[in-house]
Amino acid sequence: MLKKERQAYILHQVNLHNKVLSSLLSHEIRVSEDTIRRDLQELSGEGKLIKVHGGALSHSFHEVTYSNSLSVYSQDQKKVIGEKAAALIKDGMFVLTSGGTTIIEMARALPPALRATFISGSIPAILEYMQHPNIEVVMIGDRVSKNAKITIGAEAINKIKNINADICFLGINAIDIKRGTTENDWEIAQLKKVMIDSSQKVVCCTISEKINTLQPIHICNIPDIDVLITELPPDAPILRPYVDAGIQVI
Amino acid sequence: MLKKERQAYILHQVNLHNKVLSSLLSHEIRVSEDTIRRDLQELSGEGKLIKVHGGALSHSFHEVTYSNSLSVYSQDQKKVIGEKAAALIKDGMFVLTSGGTTIIEMARALPPALRATFISGSIPAILEYMQHPNIEVVMIGDRVSKNAKITIGAEAINKIKNINADICFLGINAIDIKRGTTENDWEIAQLKKVMIDSSQKVVCCTISEKINTLQPIHICNIPDIDVLITELPPDAPILRPYVDAGIQVI
DNA sequence: CAATTTTATGCGTATTTATGCCACATTTCC
DNA sequence: GGAAATGTGGCATAAATACGCATAAAATTG
CATH class of the missing domain: 3.40.50.10470 (Translation initiation factor eif-2b; domain 2)
Structure with a gap:
């Protein structure tokens, strides 16, 4: 899987669920959590999502949910x-x-x-x-x-x-x-x-x-x-x- | 296989799947990866696809993920x-x-x-x-x-x-x-x-x-x-x- | 048609990129 | 406060790429 593809997948998931967990993504895509973390960092740098501890949030969802960043997918x-x-x-x-x-x-x-x-x-x-x-x-x-x-x-x-x-x-x-x-x-x-x-x-x-x-x-x-x-x-x-x-x- | 044919084949694959891998193409067409890479570079220069590490992506793929402005040309x-x-x-x-x-x-x-x-x-x-x-x-x-x-x-x-x-x-x-x-x-x-x-x-x-x-x-x-x-x-x-x-x- | 130039391709080597792993710091949660 | 999860930065490795060069095929020229 190409790097861009993976990042596109991550973005898609973020937009779909409003949040993603590094651990889950890592398991789904079958790459190490390090790689996911680097991807999230990169995407965050580009302003595509907001990196938080343990995963990332979509822009639209960001304000509402500072409290429960570790709660599971909706x-x-x-x-x-x-x-x-x-x-x-x-x-x-x-x-x-x-x-x-x-x-x-x-x-x-x-x-x-x-x-x-x-x-x-x-x-x-x-x-x-x-x-x-x-x-x-x-x-x-x-x-x-x-x-x-x-x-x-x-x-x-x-x-x-x-x-x-x-x-x-x-x-x-x-x-x-x-x-x-x-x-x-x-x-x-x-x-x-x-x-x-x-x-x-x-x-x-x-x-x-x-x-x-x-x-x-x-x-x-x-x-x-x-x-x-x-x-x-x-x-x-x-x-x-x-x-x-x-x-x-x- | 002629160069034009090969490039047409590559473009076709990109249109079909949104992506191609250099290694796979090289194996399919039975030419060295260098040649594939040169093809991808050339096609990328002509704006027909987007070259990334390991292969190439289609424009539409790149647009929906990487660019947020979906403005149609003219x-x-x-x-x-x-x-x-x-x-x-x-x-x-x-x-x-x-x-x-x-x-x-x-x-x-x-x-x-x-x-x-x-x-x-x-x-x-x-x-x-x-x-x-x-x-x-x-x-x-x-x-x-x-x-x-x-x-x-x-x-x-x-x-x-x-x-x-x-x-x-x-x-x-x-x-x-x-x-x-x-x-x-x-x-x-x-x-x-x-x-x-x-x-x-x-x-x-x-x-x-x-x-x-x-x-x-x-x-x-x-x-x-x-x-x-x-x-x-x-x-x-x-x-x-x-x-x-x-x-x-x- | 021979000579020459151009183009296309593959190979070897150096370089870059992507990824995983590790040790250790930091955060979160109970 | 302490355990568990997560993050950081460095390093190793493998894969992908760039580059120079050699060769062969194709096109051009005289």
Whole structure:
């Protein structure tokens, strides 16, 4: 990894989380903490961030948080989900993803050294993937839905059908132990269906408040899902039925 | 492998991945690292990429991280071009566009009441089109070039071949009365070629500075162009040869 | 077409840069 | 106050680079 690349990654993280820890960065990028420290110093000298003991802060966040400089990353629910999801991806994988905020968080949590191919029709997701230094990005084309910011239509569905992905990540809006996952948009439901068919492994990501809720259009049943990711620990009571149904809950 | 070829290959890799490593290139092309280094130096001198220790980075990568001013070069002129271009589009048209800053300005200049279908592989262009209340937007899918922020590859080319557009807008980097329009990236040149083939009418947009310049890869000849748009008035002396060649100059 | 010049490339060596490691100072937290 | 984490500066090392030079290929010239 080039020095500038590393620094770009650090800056990206700072802008994303408002703070970074040297120790974490060092672990993520797999370089010594000395190097991280030198990078932070350099970037600080250029005015790109503010160096503090143990890490660095973004400019925008600087005033508010002199007190808790060592507190952990803001553990937003969706960030937790994103991190759990990102951990499932290994080098060389073909990854198919939908759109949605949880997927965006996954994209942001990808380790910088990861080398994989990401395929999606979601424009915001593609924009995030493009920030990554090492992954290959493939966009699925078709008519663009302006509010979902995703390509939809027969063309997209056909294209996905011809893909054979290792893993597929779906941000879902509703899941229920009886009815499976459901959606409120017919075309997006179609897309997600074929994504599931085209993948070896299906991972559903959702915040816990959407568990045990329903939407009008059916996507898939519980047995079609391999992994369920929420912000809760896997042994949370609300997740119990899904564990019992044989899903790997993370 | 010829020097030009090698440098074109390097540039292409930079456009695709935002970075290249000297060691890797040297191994791939089977030339010494010295040669790669000299190439990178040369290309860097021409402003085509940014040389760093260990390899090189694309401009776009460098800009988003290292520079905080994302000012577009001679944006006012491009706005003029954008307005002229937008005026050519009528209700109901199928419009094929490349990417580039002039195209973005066109997208911004579209009258809100316009109802037309816009087709493009350029992610920034699609983002602009999505802002518009009435147009239909179609994204062409394929591998994403991280620097050009455009989808490229055989899939995209095939898709464009099957389109029959009314009009096609190309932001071009070089035009010359003898050699026609030229590009510096092979794959992008291919895309533009098929765009021209798939459209009834071909419109080239460029700032006047790029008139009478050359790039290595040929796209099309002057007779293939229907309309040429620059920021200058149509009777500017520099445009005279193009008017004489039968192009409608605006 | 031969002679000459220019250009492109690779090699060896000196130099610079990037990084990690260590000993020791400083800060933070309990 | 003291343990743990973090920062500092020096040093070692490996990788990348600059530079001079030799050689070969290509272009130019007479």
